[in-house]
Amino acid sequence: MKCTVCREPAVIDVRRHNANFCAEHFTRLCRDQVERAIKDFDMCQPEDRLLVAVSGGKDSLAIWDILLDLGYQADGLYIGLGIGDYSDTSGDYARAFAERRGALLHEVDVPESYGFDIPSGSKAARRAPCSACGMTKRHEFDRVALEHGYDVLVTGHNLDDEAAVLYGNVIRWATEYLGRQAPVLPAGNGFPRKIKPLVRLSEREMAAYCVISGIDYIVDECPMAAGNKHLGYKDLLNQLEAQSPGAKAAFYFGFLDRAAPAFSSDEVTGRGELSACERCGSPTTAGTCAFCRLTDRATQSVELRSRSDRTKATP
Amino acid sequence: MLVTLRHPTREVRMAGPMSVVKLLSTLELHRETVLVIRNRELVPGDAMLADADEIEIRPVISGGSR
Numbered sequence: 239m240k241c242t243v244c245r246e247p248a249v250i251d252v253r254r255h256n257a258n259f260c261a262e263h264f265t266r267l268c269r270d271q272v273e274r275a276i277k278d279f280d281m282c283q284p285e286d287r288l289l290v291a292v293s294g295g296k297d298s299l300a301i302w303d304i305l306l307d308l309g310y311q312a313d314g315l316y317i318g319l320g321i322g323d324y325s326d327t328s329g330d331y332a333r334a335f336a337e338r339r340g341a342l343l344h345e346v347d348v349p350e351s352y353g354f355d356i357p358s359g360s361k362a363a364r365r366a367p368c369s370a371c372g373m374t375k376r377h378e379f380d381r382v383a384l385e386h387g388y389d390v391l392v393t394g395h396n397l398d399d400e401a402a403v404l405y406g407n408v409i410r411w412a413t414e415y416l417g418r419q420a421p422v423l424p425a426g427n428g429f430p431r432k433i434k435p436l437v438r439l440s441e442r443e444m445a446a447y448c449v450i451s452g453i454d455y456i457v458d459e460c461p462m463a464a465g466n467k468h469l470g471y472k473d474l475l476n477q478l479e480a481q482s483p484g485a486k487a488a489f490y491f492g493f494l495d496r497a498a499p500a501f502s503s504d505e506v507t508g509r510g511e512l513s514a515c516e517r518c519g520s521p522t523t524a525g526t527c528a529f530c531r532l533t534d535r536a537t538q539s540v541e542l543r544s545r546s547d548r549t550k551a552t553p
Numbered sequence: 554m555l556v557t558l559r560h561p562t563r564e565v566r567m568a569g570p571m572s573v574v575k576l577l578s579t580l581e582l583h584r585e586t587v588l589v590i591r592n593r594e595l596v597p598g599d600a601m602l603a604d605a606d607e608i609e610i611r612p613v614i615s616g617g618s619r
Contacts, residue, residue: 239597249595253585258597295615398614445588445613449595459560459615472614476585 250446253483261450268447271438272304279421281433286389288312289430291379292335292343294328296448296455297394299335301436303453305392306339312392317378318347319371320355321462328456335453344386346378354536356462363535367462370532377520377529383430395434398441401486402471404493417501420494427512428521440486441472554606556580569604576602577610586614 239248241260248258252267259267276282288305292298292314305312316332319325329345336343349355354362360370383391400419407415425431436444448455463469478485514520515527522528554569556576567576573589573596589596590609602608 239599248597251598261595296613297615440585441615442585442588442613445611446595449588449590449593449611457559457611459612463615469614476583476614479585480583 249450250443252443254440254479254487256483264443264446265450268300268439268443269304269307272301272435273308275421275435275438276433279433279437281422281435282310282390282431284309286310287387288390288392289344289379289383289386289388290314290392291375291394292316292332293394294331294456295394296445296453297396297399297436297441299331299394299453299455300444300447300451301392301394302335302341303339303451304447305435306341313342313344313388315344315346315379315382317375318345318349319374320347320349321357321371321460324456324458324461327458331454331456344382346382348374348378352533352537354533359532359536360462362538363532365532366466368466368468371462373529373532377518377527380428380430380520381518384428388430391430391432393432393434394436394444396436396439396441396444397486397490398472398475399468400434400437401475401490402468404490405471405475406467413501416498417503420498420502428514428519437490438487554602554604554608557607557609559610559612569606570601572598573600573602574598576608580610582610587612 239251239258240246241248241263242257243263244260246260249261250264251258282288288310290298290302290305290312292302294316302312302314314332314336316329318329332343335341356367356371356374359374360367363370379391379393400421404416404419406412407419421434421437423429423432447453475486475489511523512521513523515522515530516525517530518527520527520529554567554571556565556567557563558565558580567579571579574584577584577587577589584598588611590611591602591606596602596608
């Protein structure tokens with residue numbers, strides 16, 4: 239197998255592009271696709287200060303690496319979620335990358351800052367772990383980005399992520415979520431500007447980028463994510479992609495081109511009806527935001543459990 | 554060859570030589586969902602794997618919260 243660009247031995251085939259690449263030209267392809275996404279969707283400007291949400295996984299470390307290589311001022315933010323060894327290990331990968339690149343990494347430890355972890359917090363709030371985790375991360379990403387004056391918050395959502403979420407939203411006709419599904423969400427209403435520069439690159443391409451670039455990342459899946467709907471949707475779409483290379487990109491970019499404007503008004507997304515949370519000031523449709531309510535339920539549960547433990551320990 | 558698989562991590566022995574495509578189809582894995590790695594380097598679909606090779610098949614699909 240030869241590289242389509244230079245005819246040297248290829249290391250990867252990309253069926254949706256009907257092309258093969260050597261390491262050098264594959265790396266260049268990834269950077270070009272990120273630059274194109276930034277330009278096509280007017281994501282950010284060269285002078286912007288970017289905050290990259292970093293999990294220690296392939297996507298977030300890859301986009302941080304690419305943005306640094308492209309010359310952006312990009313700092314990282316790692317959120318420790320208290321998911322046992324998984325959180326410890328993923329944090330180590332994020333720190334090692336930051337050190338290697340000489341980049342600034344902010345860190346928030348949720349158990350230390352808020353008194354609960356995701357496994358116990360989701361249980362107490364009777365939420366799916368991924369739902370409690372997502373809510374917690376979004377709250378902290380927004381808070382840190384605004385408090386530190388970043389112009390843009392960057393997430394590592396790739397083409398597979400976006401296609402899977404779109405699929406899930408379409409089969410439920412979740413119009414309020416369809417309206418918010420865009421590669422760029424503008425700042426306003428208490429939210430920072432959010433961008434997804436990996437939307438033109440697949441999950442496999444991001445993993446390959448990390449291997450080629452010598453970026454070590456956490457390969458193990460989050461133990462809380464096993465069997466979730468999002469993974470099921472990805473599995474279905476990958477079966478479709480195997481039959482019809484390019485199907486995921488056609489589905490997602492077709493939506494952005496032809497359907498997304500129909501769902502993007504404030505009336506549909508509910509973004510126009512927000513006020514500040516009376517506790518933390520975050521945007522919310524209720525008096526107290528969902529994250530503060532989650533924190534209340536999770537910490538009450540921890541207090542009750544420790545009281546019960548003390549009672550049991552009393553002779 | 555010794556093949557390391559993930560989720561959960563386990564090792565299987567396969568007889569070489571064998572192409573990457575053949576290895577993946579034998580293990581019933583989609584090419585879009587994994588990378589094949591030998592000595593920390595990616596191996597393309599048409600490459601031949603030798604009996605003495607140590608191979609990692611790394612899943613690329615992840616997905617928790619958004």
